[in-house]
């Protein structure tokens with residue numbers, strides 16, 4: 456079974472096939488209006504969402520399929536203690552494909568390990584958000600026209616920002632990518648992302664402390680919200696929440712063809728005076744999310760059961776129940792009957808990374 460848990464679960468070729476299919480859907484909407492007739496998508500959302508859940512719903516409706524699910528797990532048997540694994544087994548009896556958002560890191564992987572139908576990770580804690588990455592890639596393709604030779608600035612919360620981690624992983628497979636990291640000290644990109652993704656793939660990167668100093672060199676500026684819900688300490692959030700604000704004055708220094716992306720929602724990191732600038736692509740990006748999710752649903756249903764389209768969900772060299780994860784938000788620390796799984800780190804011999812959330816052992 457092919458699931459989408461991490462952006463790299465899709466090869467570069469599969470990713471581009473989905474982007475091409477999304478472009479065909481945009482050009483020929485009617486052709487796809489019954490493509491999922493008789494199929495059901497289950498949207499299992501344990502964490503709030505506007506864009507992702509409703510774009511999945513809208514995508515399946517435009518494909519002629521049906522949608523069931525929940526947007527508040529507390530109204531389900533989760534409130535009685537049902538695990539993610541058991542909920543997945545139950546939903547397998549009712550649906551053909553699952554889209555899951557969860558605040559526990561690794562939840563979508565646990566779901567996939569217990570599923571006979573494709574599971575799509577619609578965001579797991581601060582770990583990964585691969586369908587946002589497909590949305591971002593389709594937006595870059597439509598707005599800029601290429602994935603190679605891009606200087607892309609990531610600004611805001613690069614520590615907890617799952618959309619940032621996932622997009623960097625996807626872009627690391629292209630040539631000529633220069634990464635500029637713009638974040639306060641407390642919200643810098645995690646060390647594993649620098650070592651295992653940027654360094655291992657030979658992507659040049661620099662860390663800077665102001666938007667102004669890099670604005671003229673960027674092809675894409677990827678803004679992010681400082682995510683209050685990921686902080687354990689509210690004072691810490693208050694110290695960093697207004698660190699970087701993009702406004703029309705700062706944007707004036709950017710290239711005319713530069714594009715501003717944001718996964719949204721925004722709080723105040725992009726002033727509304729930017730919205731009317733043609734370089735502001737973030738509301739067009741939202742609509743791309745629906746088209747690319749249509750293409751993803753179609754592709755995963757087409758690939759279901761194909762031997763050549765299986766994922767390796769757990770690497771062969773992973774060890775089971777030898778270590779404990781140090782991340783309190785990892786599903787292996789939050790739910791019962793979840794084996795701990797660690798794989799060797801790609802950047803350093805003798806180090807291990809949690810298969811669910813990429814943290815180190817305790």
Ligand code: CP
Nearest residue numbers: 504505506507718719
């Ligand atoms: N971009 C995104 O994931 O938005 P939602 O949280 O509204 O789904």
